[in-house]
Amino acid sequence: MMADRNRVLLLGGTGRTGLRVLEQLLQRGVAVRAIVRARARLPEQLLAAPGLTIVEADLLTLGEEALRAQVRGCAAVISCLGHTISLKGIFGPPHDLVTAATGRLCAAIRSAQPDRPVRFILMSSVSVNHPGVPEPRRSGLDSLVLRLLRAMVPPARDNQRAADYLHRVVGTHDPHVEWVVVRPDTLLTGEPSPYVLHETIASSLFKPDSSNMANVAGLMCDLVSCDETWHAWAGKLPVIVNARPRSPEAAGTERQ
Ligand SMILES: NC(=O)c1ccc[n+]([C@@H]2O[C@H](COP(=O)([O-])OP(=O)(O)OC[C@H]3O[C@@H](n4cnc5c(N)ncnc54)[C@H](OP(=O)(O)O)[C@@H]3O)[C@@H](O)[C@H]2O)c1
Structure with missing residues (x-):
């Protein structure tokens, strides 16, 4: 089936960043299919937005054929899923929400046999290491703290x-799925602003940078609609941080 270059499947659209992605996609005229647990968590004025299809379902128990039907015809899948920040959300099930959803969606894309690769864009974090690539600015102490965090x-x-x-199982030669893992630092509210993209971690856990959610959403939308941005980052894990005003040492690519 021919994928509509202007149609995106969004997961986590009721979240802080996901909602910004949803708004920006609709503003850009992109049709969005959003799988949510409860449509009432979306702002009322968005519910009737032209171009938005809301599917109320539990992503992790949705049947394979039903999931394949949601993926069919979409040129990209964006995941802004995250564990709810509460004791139950952090320590209760599902412990593997993001991994399980990623695996299920990639399997659904493959079985839908799209005529061209679907772009899978995953919201992640600077706490995540680039698999198989050294992180020269990650100190020994940062690595130790992260190992403990991942264990606990x-x-x-x-x-x-x-x-x-995505790196080890899907890889970079899958005929049906291509991917980018977007790694923001501390998330902030705030307007879109200039930002910098780095190939690897740019700062210490103990001296974090910040990333406006509006900028993260803007990058994710660019990855859908701008081939140049996509080809620059496909198969990579860009770190996105707000540009520091007049920072001469900013080494990455500054974007508005
Ligand atoms: N906080 C930070 O500073 C920070 C920094 C960098 C990266 N990150 C990462 O960025 C990602 C998104 O963060 P955020 O703060 O924008 O997210 P958020 O506001 O917590 O939203 C999380 C989204 O995931 C959905 N969700 C949670 N549990 C679910 C489940 N069991 N089944 C289906 N959907 C579920 C939520 O749906 P409901 O509305 O139905 O609950 C919501 O749409 C997370 O992976 C986080 O680790 C966070």
Whole structure:
């Protein structure tokens, strides 16, 4: 089936960043199919937006054929899933929300046999290491703290496993799925602003950068609609941080 270059399947669209992605996609005239647990969590003025199809379902138990039907015809899948920040959300099931959803969606894309690769865009975190690539700015102390976090806090482990899955299992030669893992630092509200993309971690856990959610959403939308941006980052894990005003040492690519 021919994928509509202007249609995206969105997961986590009721979340803080996911909602910004949803708004920006609709503003750009992209049709969005959003799988949500509860449509009431979306702002009322969005519910009737032309171009938005809401599917109320549990992503992890949705049948394979039903999931394949949601993927069919979409040129991209964006996941902004995250564990709810509460004791139950962090330590309760599903511990593997992001990894399981990533695996299910990639399997659904493959079995839908799209005529060209579907772009899978995963929201992740700077706590995630680039599998198979050294992170020269990750200190020994940072690595130790992250290892402990992954051992004790399921969402930290889940985010790393989802990135590992894309890198190691899907890889970069899959005829049906291509991917980018977007790694923001501390998420902030705020307007779109200039930002910098780095190939690897740019700062310490103990001196974090910040990433406006509006910028993360803007990058994810560009990855859908701009081939140049896609080809620059496909198969990679860009770190996105707000540009520091007049920072002479900013080494990455600054974008508005
Ligand atoms: N907080 C930070 O500073 C930070 C920094 C960098 C990266 N990140 C990462 O960025 C990602 C998104 O963060 P965010 O703060 O924008 O997310 P968020 O506001 O917590 O939203 C999470 C989304 O995931 C959905 N979700 C949660 N549990 C689910 C489940 N069991 N089944 C289906 N959907 C479920 C939520 O749906 P409901 O509305 O139905 O609950 C919501 O749409 C996370 O992976 C996080 O680790 C966070």
